[in-house]
Amino acid sequence: MDSAELARLLTPEGLRLLDSLPPYTAGGGSDQVASLRRAGHPAELVAAVLTQARLREKARAKFGEFAERMLFTPAGLEQATRLRVAALHAGRFRDAGAQRVADLGCGLGSDALAVAALGIGVLAVERDEVTAAVATYNLAAFPDAEVVLGSAEQQPLDGVDAVYLDPARRTTGTGQTSRLTRPDDYTPSIDFAFGLAERLPTGVKLGPGFDRSLIPTGAEAQWVSVEGQLVEMGLWFGSLARDGIRRSALVLSRDGAAELSAPADSPDAEVRSLGDYLHEPDGAVIRARLIGELAERAGAGMLSEGIAYLTSDAPLASPFATSFRILERLPASEPALKRALRERGVGTLEIKKRGTDVDPAALRKRLGLRGNRTATLVLTRVAGAHEALLVERVTQ
Structure with a gap:
């Protein structure tokens, strides 16, 4: 646009x-x-x-029925925070007692909208003229929300007691853009964002794959997944960070919200022998490095060192993982696996893999599946050795 x-x-x-x-x-x-x-x-x-x-x-996937009264740009919608997640962000500012929040690089205004809806004043700053105009339209219903066309780095913060930043992680423009892979290229820069965090309560939204070595020691890092999709990593500083929590996995589903948290990365659990069940942790749990915390709660062990699968003798009813009942251990070699699947009449196959260099789509084609049975196959390592596990999902 x-x-x-x-x-x-x-x-x-x-x-x-x-x-x-x-x-x-x-x-x-x-x-x-x-x-x-x-x-x-x-x-x-x-x-x-x-x-x-x-x-x-x-936009309905992110904003529900509110999308019908908003305006969007393609690039802005790509990076916009889901309204459900933005509401949780806004709750942090409310709980910290913020009276006026600066949203620096506000984009379409989704986070600013959620903050303003709680009666908190918002200064929304956007450097792109078209995007700023769209944000102005989207925030028009809130008299205490002000949209300013300008640079986040040069914006005076008089009267502001907390800051939120969602640095642009795509090339400039309102149409088709490409993703930036180097944090140094974000706008505003990571150094600028972290500098603000040293003097004001600050929240910074980043991609879930952000380099963990760059996370400041004092920040609370929270990874968020929505309906199984890992959507963001948020860093929270000062009064916006919770006491005693430095790593968190927030899982949002149709059933509600669930959170796994810890004061630091949790060490992995011990590797144990293959049980009757395999558990796949949610992406937020994996990124937050809380697999060990989940394993301890579930009475499970690691399937193999460095592999993000757990195993136990009992199913795991948890929002933080998907459980599979292990039906059979099939041959790992491709010719033998092909024969085994044909013998079992498998014609439709879901392939999941970790710790093995396999292209599931290419393998599925090479297997030449025939039959009317649907199955799930896990290709991974068990105690260091390559294995093929025929499994079925455990419904909760």
């Missing part, structure tokens, strides 16, 4: 037309274009509202 497209959209005609559209459906775009053009709407406006309708539909 460029400034001209946004200007067309932010007119009474544009907004009325956008809100009048039925829910966006893939494949129906050409029919909608023709219908809107026959109704006399300019081609440029039709393109703008249909693009926005498509983004709103995509």
Whole structure:
């Protein structure tokens, strides 16, 4: 979206037309274009509202029904915090007693929106003109939310008692962008963010794969997964960090929220012999290095040193892991495995792997599966040796 497209959209005609559209459906775009053009709407406006309708539909995964009253850019939506997660961020500022929060690099304003909804004043700063205009629209319902076009590094913080930053981790632009892999290239920079944290309560949202060696000693690091998808790592400083917690895995699902936390990385559990069950920890638990903490609670051991699978003699009913019942130990060599699966009539195969250099899609093709049975295969190491385990999910 460029400034001209946004200007067309932010007119009474544009907004009325956008809100009048039925829910966006893939494949129906050409029919909608023709219908809107026959109704006399300019081609440029039709393109703008249909693009926005498509983004709103995509945004439902992050914003639910609120997406229908928001505006988006493709790049902004890619990095925007899910509203459910943003609400948890906002709760930290409320619990810390913050009165006015600076959201430096606010993007579309999702985190600022969640903070403002709690009655906390917000100074939202965004350097991209189009994105700042979209954030202004999204925050218009909150009189104590101010959007400023400018640089996070140069923004005065008078009257601000806490800061939130979601550094841009993609190349500049509002359309298709590419991911930045070096923290030094983020905007604002990591050094700037950590410098602010030395003088103000600060929250910093980063990708879940952020280099752990760069995490400051005094920060609380929390990895968050939503419906099994690892979505972010948050660093919290000062009064926004909780006493005694430096590592946390927050798991959000349809059933609610569950958290596993510790004062530091937990050491891995001891390797034990293969039990009747295999457990796959949630990605947030793995990234937070709390597998040992989970193993201790579950009475489980490591399947093999350095492999993020646990095993026990009993199923594990936990939001922090998926349990599988081990049905058989199959031959690990590909020709023997192929024969074994054919003998069992397996035609549809889910392949999970850890600790082995296998491309599941390529292997599945080479296996030439035939049959009407569906199965799950785990390729991994057990006590250091390569194994193929035929398993089934344990439903909780």
